[in-house]
Amino acid sequence: MKPAVAVRPRSLQRAAQQLAHAPAPRAAAQMFVKANKAYKANEPPGRNALAKTLFPSSSPAAPVTDIRDHLTRAGSATTSTASASASVSASVSTTVSTSTSASMAASFSTSRPLQDRTSSALMQQQQQQQQQQQQRQHQQQPTTGQLMTLYKQSDADAKSQAAVHFTADDFSDDENIMLDFKAPQAASKPKPTPRPQADIDALPSLPDETPPATQDMLPWSSSPASHYFPPQPKPNPPTASLKRDSSGESQSMGAPAQKKKRVLPTSFHADYVEHQAVSAAARVSSSSKSSTRMWEASDIQERKKQFKSQQAARSESQVPDRQPEPDYDYHEAAPAVAKSHDAAKGDAIHLSKEQEHVLDLVVNQGKSVFFTGPAGTGKSVLMRAIIKQLKAKYARDQDRVAVTASTGLAACNIGGITLHSFSGIGLGKEDAPTLVRKIRRNPKAKNRWLRTKCLIIDEVSMVDGDLFDKLSQIGRTIRNNGRPWGGIQLIITGDFFQLPPVPDADKKREAKFAFDAATWSTSIDHTIGLTQVFRQRDPQFANMLNEMRLGKISQETVDAFKKLSRPLEFKDGVESAELFPTRAQVESSNNGRLRNLPGKSNRYDAIDSGDPNIRDKLLANMMAPKSIELKIDSQVMLIKNLDASLVNGSLGRVIAFSDERTFDMTNTDEYDSAMDDAMAKARRKLKAFSREPEEGGTGMKYPVVRFISTDGVARVILCQPEEWKVELPNGEVQAKRVQLPLILAWALSIHKAQGQTLERVTVNLGRVFEKGQAYVALSRATSQEGLRVLGFDKSKVMAHPRVINFYGQLYSAEEAAAKRPRSITDFVANRKGTASTAVREVIDLDSDEERAAAY
Numbered sequence: 001m002k003p004a005v006a007v008r009p010r011s012l013q014r015a016a017q018q019l020a021h022a023p024a025p026r027a028a029a030q031m032f033v034k035a036n037k038a039y040k041a042n043e044p045p046g047r048n049a050l051a052k053t054l055f056p057s058s059s060p061a062a063p064v065t066d067i068r069d070h071l072t073r074a075g076s077a078t079t080s081t082a083s084a085s086a087s088v089s090a091s092v093s094t095t096v097s098t099s100t101s102a103s104m105a106a107s108f109s110t111s112r113p114l115q116d117r118t119s120s121a122l123m124q125q126q127q128q129q130q131q132q133q134q135q136r137q138h139q140q141q142p143t144t145g146q147l148m149t150l151y152k153q154s155d156a157d158a159k160s161q162a163a164v165h166f167t168a169d170d171f172s173d174d175e176n177i178m179l180d181f182k183a184p185q186a187a188s189k190p191k192p193t194p195r196p197q198a199d200i201d202a203l204p205s206l207p208d209e210t211p212p213a214t215q216d217m218l219p220w221s222s223s224p225a226s227h228y229f230p231p232q233p234k235p236n237p238p239t240a241s242l243k244r245d246s247s248g249e250s251q252s253m254g255a256p257a258q259k260k261k262r263v264l265p266t267s268f269h270a271d272y273v274e275h276q277a278v279s280a281a282a283r284v285s286s287s288s289k290s291s292t293r294m295w296e297a298s299d300i301q302e303r304k305k306q307f308k309s310q311q312a313a314r315s316e317s318q319v320p321d322r323q324p325e326p327d328y329d330y331h332e333a334a335p336a337v338a339k340s341h342d343a344a345k346g347d348a349i350h351l352s353k354e355q356e357h358v359l360d361l362v363v364n365q366g367k368s369v370f371f372t373g374p375a376g377t378g379k380s381v382l383m384r385a386i387i388k389q390l391k392a393k394y395a396r397d398q399d400r401v402a403v404t405a406s407t408g409l410a411a412c413n414i415g416g417i418t419l420h421s422f423s424g425i426g427l428g429k430e431d432a433p434t435l436v437r438k439i440r441r442n443p444k445a446k447n448r449w450l451r452t453k454c455l456i457i458d459e460v461s462m463v464d465g466d467l468f469d470k471l472s473q474i475g476r477t478i479r480n481n482g483r484p485w486g487g488i489q490l491i492i493t494g495d496f497f498q499l500p501p502v503p504d505a506d507k508k509r510e511a512k513f514a515f516d517a518a519t520w521s522t523s524i525d526h527t528i529g530l531t532q533v534f535r536q537r538d539p540q541f542a543n544m545l546n547e548m549r550l551g552k553i554s555q556e557t558v559d560a561f562k563k564l565s566r567p568l569e570f571k572d573g574v575e576s577a578e579l580f581p582t583r584a585q586v587e588s589s590n591n592g593r594l595r596n597l598p599g600k601s602n603r604y605d606a607i608d609s610g611d612p613n614i615r616d617k618l619l620a621n622m623m624a625p626k627s628i629e630l631k632i633d634s635q636v637m638l639i640k641n642l643d644a645s646l647v648n649g650s651l652g653r654v655i656a657f658s659d660e661r662t663f664d665m666t667n668t669d670e671y672d673s674a675m676d677d678a679m680a681k682a683r684r685k686l687k688a689f690s691r692e693p694e695e696g697g698t699g700m701k702y703p704v705v706r707f708i709s710t711d712g713v714a715r716v717i718l719c720q721p722e723e724w725k726v727e728l729p730n731g732e733v734q735a736k737r738v739q740l741p742l743i744l745a746w747a748l749s750i751h752k753a754q755g756q757t758l759e760r761v762t763v764n765l766g767r768v769f770e771k772g773q774a775y776v777a778l779s780r781a782t783s784q785e786g787l788r789v790l791g792f793d794k795s796k797v798m799a800h801p802r803v804i805n806f807y808g809q810l811y812s813a814e815e816a817a818a819k820r821p822r823s824i825t826d827f828v829a830n831r832k833g834t835a836s837t838a839v840r841e842v843i844d845l846d847s848d849e850e851r852a853a854a855y
């Protein structure tokens, strides 16, 4: 029997040959349909009859001899040239990836000449249009050569795909095949030609593209002349990101329709500052200091927002909402702020080498670290940097980082919760197994234990040693992990020479320090001693404090402290804050001073929110008071960082009360009397400028405070309410307080002063009763000039013997290491009284080398 194709008529062979060149399934299908019809019409009689005789039931001869069936045998080029060509064609169009195949189809079909030309003019016109369109498409689409290259490139990929074979039915419904082919008529629409520039120039010029204000009716078909200009790019829509400002109100950062801030006349700014900073006679117009600050009632808000948004932008999307309280930027301060700060102080805050070392150990190496060091060595600054970076690291799971501190106040300072709240142990007096059962009954607490990867503990000197052991065991049990704390990475800081754990109410046992805990040493991978003191820039003073800290006070130091009993005098009206050990002493002192001031007082009550059952307890320890009463001349302390030089701890005096719109200098006669002409003129201008509060506004008056900023320059700001939150690691807000960021500051408790930096401070050691209190109180001061010490008694400032012993062990490790020339450390150097000249470098007390040396 001859091969089936040999009996095919010419028309079918032609179709097969064309198929070898036919690029697209649609075109091929049409040809086959046509050829098949022709074949059937010319089919020799009797052939079907013979087939039926040979294959009575299903007659396979007919399908097999149908050329379409050859397509179902792609690759089997055993029959004829035609079928081989068809196979190749099919295999090309099927092994190339779908999009390539579709593109090829489109490309070939569009380059194919039209077969059914008519003589009518209409048809010609249509064809011309189609050809134009085809040319355009052809230019946009890859050429056959490009497609073949593409095919070769994708061949390797294509081989991994299963070959697709056409079946006879594939062409029967080719009308449903979707080809990547655009209908030509859609593209035949003429493109608008751009208007020549000359025409545009000839048009009447319009201000700002705004249609001219006219009463004339425009005919409906008229376009405003501005429409003849090429379209302008649309201004960026306001960004969708909403930022929460300090008062909790959402504001669109990019939205133009922001509340307009009141800006005072420039002349007033300059003169007022000069007046405040120096006397009129001593005014030096070129002084960078004197021109630094101004009336900042609204300006400060603006800069504060800028400062916060810059911080938020730096931490970008990685750290969405829950940043710690705004603070300095550790690497680069906000440009505007840094500029003024730098101008006055000459430096910005960059983490020191040793601070960077700790940051790296914690964030990059995932080590459990305890970093310690004398007061003012930047432990809090470093801790904030660590929190920021860990939160960025775990940006997707913020609850992986738990920020805690031993006390509510310390926790508030770093935007965290107490260690007790985190762990869900209540007072934590029971034994560990009981506490585990308690936590297991509390799904939220249990979840915190399970989710936490990094646990931050600030002010560890006040964490009880037994509590430390219990928590470690709870972590192991609940997390079912035998490693210390169940494998949680610990980041601990504090200075054991500062405030010790609060003893039991019944005082049955002496306070046990965290380093006394059985699990302390196994819980910590690295103990780092920070050595560079930032708070006190005077090396002699830093050394006096260090001697006191280590319990080895020389007679020279005793004498120097005794000299500091003289009264402090400041010409700017801001006194030093006196530190007291108890809250009662503080309240009595502050209330007495307030009563003695003339004039009426303004009272500000906090707005608290959150679960009423726990809210009051959580907010009780907050720095922001539930209520504060103020009069003109009240001495206050700022309890929030507003920018780089107005920080938590800045002291100031209330000079007026005002709302945001009205500047009211009533009762500030002393300033009036000192005003020179220029100042008085500026003042008059300002009075004219001021107006009554808007209708519907609260008209609430806030204190206008003149602060002494960290750069020693007076800055006047309108203090408006700020927000404090107590949040769980998962971001759940447990309690919130909105209050002025101020406390009365003639007197402060040592407890509240812990962690603060104070430029002016008085300490009466006669009232000190606890070890560590004297050191905390004295080490708040930045200089001897700003410190007054009453009742200095060497025995009152002695450190706890166990603490001396603990640090002594660390130092001996260093001393052993110090035998090597590169390991001279400040701890050692300070003890020898050479702090200022010692070479400072990173000390990792637990590194293998150090340990070996110590051993």
Ligand SMILES: Nc1ncnc2c1ncn2[C@@H]1O[C@H](COP(=O)(O)OP(=O)(O)OP(=O)(O)O)[C@@H](O)[C@H]1O
Residues within 6 Å of the ligand: 348, 349, 350, 351, 352, 355, 373, 374, 375, 376, 377, 378, 379, 380, 381, 382, 495, 534, 535, 754, 755, 756, 757, 779
């Ligand atoms: N890298 C730094 N560069 C410049 N100043 C710094 C740096 N680190 C900290 N400071 C400044 O030193 C002062 C003390 O910092 P910080 O409060 O962090 O010290 P601390 O060790 O936590 O003190 P304390 O133990 O008394 O609470 C602050 O005024 C802070 O701005």
